[in-house]
Amino acid sequence: MAIHGTAVIHPTAAIDDGAEIGPDCHIGPYAVIGNEVTLKRGVTIKSHAVVTGWTEIGEETVIWPFATVGEVPQDLKYKGERTRLVVGARCRIREGATLNTGTEGGGGLTQVGDDCLIMTGAHVGHDSIIGNRVILVNNVAIAGHCHIGDDVIVGGLSGVHQWVRIGQGAIIGAVTMVAQDVIPYGLVQAPRGELDGLNLVGLKRRGVPRDEITQLRAAYQMLAQGEGSFQERAGRLADDFDSPHVREIADFIRGETDRSYLTPKGAK
Incomplete structure (x- = not known):
């Protein structure tokens, strides 16, 4: 275990041997930090959050209560292989969100870029690659192997099918199922996902x-x-x-x- 001297850790937090806790980190009550977790400078883990697996959390990212970050994939083909999750800097991972590590067959890496907002109950599946400044609104579900470009917004209660790519700057309306690739700067809405123009407001x-x-x-x-x-x-x-x-x-x-x-x- 390597805990920087400036880290502030509540006495009830459970930190496994092998975890690396960087400078100015704050870990709240009853938080759980696994033995292959690395927290970079200024990370905040709030009460009852779980960060586990082979997981790296970037500088100044905040993880809210009851989020589960770095658990094994929800994939029946997963057999315990050592795979990774990397979360970028200044992300906000809100209550109850779940982010899984990758699978061997999918490249072994799930990645979230910088300055992302992953809201309450949202899910990032195994081997998905999420760009910078992405917003996943409440209860969004990103399936495995998806690629989400920079500056994408996915509206609340929406789902993205496995292997789908969403291009940079696109916006997905609320309560939408996206089962096909979305061009950059596209505007998608309707229950079964229709390309209905460009994200002019975002542009x-x-x-x-x-x-x-x-x-x-x-x-x-x-x-x-x-x-x-x-x-x-x-x-x-x-x-x-x-x-x-x-x-x-x-x-x-x-x-x-x-x-x-x-x-x-x-x-x-």
Whole structure:
């Protein structure tokens, strides 16, 4: 066990031998810290939270009561192999959230980026990769092997099917099931997940220039109404638009995936 001298630990907390507790960490009453856990500088573990497994928690992250971070995957193929969970800096993991380690078959790593907010009761499944500044609202369920890009918001009570990719800057409405890949900056809503436009509010909040947004809207219209198949339209985006945001959409659609794509609502 390695506990930095500036760490503040409640006497009722249970910390296993082998845990590494960094400077300025705070561990509350009845919290449980496993023997392969590393807490970086300034981490706060509130009362009754559990951090276990081969897990690393980044600087200044806060974990609220009754969250369970680093438990084994909810996968019947898991046979006890040593796999990892890495959580970035300044994340907020709220009450009752669950984050699992990876599986050998899925690469062995579950990862959450920096500055994420994982709200009450949300779940991050094994081998999922979550980007930076992602918000998972109350009771969101991210299944195994998902890839969630930077700045994505997933609305409350929504579910994301295993192996789905959600591109950067997309937003998923509340009570939505997402079973297909979502393009960057897409807006998805309805119970079975329909691509219903672009996340224009998010683009404006992030200061994306107006001319870039104009090009994105035109590119979306091409995906919805242009000639040829969806993949053929996507292949023309990079040639027809001089926009890094549009190129990101084109590259995303041409990337490797195990799922099909959500296509624009009403597309030909």
